[in-house]
Amino acid sequence: MSKFLVFSLVIFVVFSCKKKIKENVTGVKPTTEKTLKDMPFPFGAAVSASLLRENSSYKAIVIKEYSSLTPENAMKFGIIHPAENYYNWPDADEIVALAIADGKRIHGHTLNWYADVPVWVKNFKGSAQDWENLLKTHIQTIVSHFKGKVASWDVVNEAFEDDGSLRNSIWVQKLGADYIARAFQYAHEADPAAILFYNDYGNEYGAEYTSKKREAILNLVNSLKNRGIPIGGIGLQMHTRYIQTDANISLAITSATATGLKVHISELDVALNATYDPALVYTESLGEMQAAKYKSIVKIYYSIPKSQQWGITTWNVTDGDSWVPGFFNVPDWPLIFDKQYQKKPAYQAIFDGVVK
Numbered sequence: 397m398s399k400f401l402v403f404s405l406v407i408f409v410v411f412s413c414k415k416k417i418k419e420n421v422t423g424v425k426p427t428t429e430k431t432l433k434d435m436p437f438p439f440g441a442a443v444s445a446s447l448l449r450e451n452s453s454y455k456a457i458v459i460k461e462y463s464s465l466t467p468e469n470a471m472k473f474g475i476i477h478p479a480e481n482y483y484n485w486p487d488a489d490e491i492v493a494l495a496i497a498d499g500k501r502i503h504g505h506t507l508n509w510y511a512d513v514p515v516w517v518k519n520f521k522g523s524a525q526d527w528e529n530l531l532k533t534h535i536q537t538i539v540s541h542f543k544g545k546v547a548s549w550d551v552v553n554e555a556f557e558d559d560g561s562l563r564n565s566i567w568v569q570k571l572g573a574d575y576i577a578r579a580f581q582y583a584h585e586a587d588p589a590a591i592l593f594y595n596d597y598g599n600e601y602g603a604e605y606t607s608k609k610r611e612a613i614l615n616l617v618n619s620l621k622n623r624g625i626p627i628g629g630i631g632l633q634m635h636t637r638y639i640q641t642d643a644n645i646s647l648a649i650t651s652a653t654a655t656g657l658k659v660h661i662s663e664l665d666v667a668l669n670a671t672y673d674p675a676l677v678y679t680e681s682l683g684e685m686q687a688a689k690y691k692s693i694v695k696i697y698y699s700i701p702k703s704q705q706w707g708i709t710t711w712n713v714t715d716g717d718s719w720v721p722g723f724f725n726v727p728d729w730p731l732i733f734d735k736q737y738q739k740k741p742a743y744q745a746i747f748d749g750v751v752k
């Protein structure tokens with residue numbers, strides 16, 4: 397190679413490097429756009445099977461942004477097992493297939509919940525042993541179907557009342573309080589590799605309301621763990637409001653972390669309609685306060701040991717798909733994308749929460 401060629405090559409390399417450095421410093425040429433997949437822990441959303449099928453904008457955000465998906469309803473008893481000898485797989489299978497195709501993790505929700513008992517179960521007649529078989533068959537059929545595909549399960553959901561007493565659910569009535577432990581064992585037998593969670597809301601309720609529920613949840617989880625029941629994690633639903641204090645949120649997260657189990661913020665939304673005002677309108681300032689709360693939650697969560705960070709999952713994707721307005725029957729905007737699929741300030745706040 398001639399000296400001239402070598403010289404030109406050196407000059408070219410030096411100049412390109414200088415240009416790159418300058419671009420990075422001034423931010424003139426943005427590097428590729430960040431998505432929630434770039435978060436330092438799995439960031440997920442609950443998803444609706446029908447929206448994924450019917451709404452391409454929704455599907456595009458789901459594919460682009462999230463590294464973990466939870467079926468919002470598709471794995472619940474009433475949908476997946478609507479008759480004694482019939483399992484309805486397609487909705488859940490489609491979500492799982494989409495996740496696998498894109499390398500996303502799947503969190504299964506939920507194998508047992510007081511609020512979702514189909515008519516055939518309500519009408520079921522049988523001995524204690526028949527009820528035990530019903531519970532076991534339901535859990536093991538579903539966990540086996542998704543074995544190796546679903547990484548983790550909410551095994552039991554919302555077993556406690558808000559005052560910390562055990563709900564007198566059909567499961568407690570038919571099987572006794574310790575059915576919870578057996579539910580974990582049945583799930584573990586069907587897929588020993590799956591991480592099994594107890595999931596509930598209200599861990600962040602402050603002493604001004606009641607801390608009894610948090611204590612009851614932690615007692616249950618610790619006792620299962622101490623008995624060698626295969627529980628691997630605790631799910632904090634965190635359906636919360638922008639007026640919730642950081643101190644209460646911190647207590648919920650740190651007390652769950654103290655169990656030594658993995659911690660999943662499993663159903664996050666930050667509601668804005670704190671007074672249940674039917675005429676409330678979304679304002680920029682509400683959006684900013686919501687963003688600040690999302691940031692605090694992420695920041696507190698990011699401070700727990702990495703090995704315990706199972707991830708954060710928001711409960712659906714856009715304000716138009718959130719369960720909150722329907723549940724409370726007032727307008728609300730609890731999520732990080734708006735109805736037009738645009739990012740709200742809360743979206744950026746998620747990233748701001750992990751800036752050290």
Ligand code: XIL
Pocket residue numbers: 468469553633663719
């Ligand atoms: C809700 C869904 O978002 C709704 O679409 C459905 O109609 C009822 O259930 N706690 C849970 C979730 O564990 O399963 C609930 O999801 C919200 C509260």
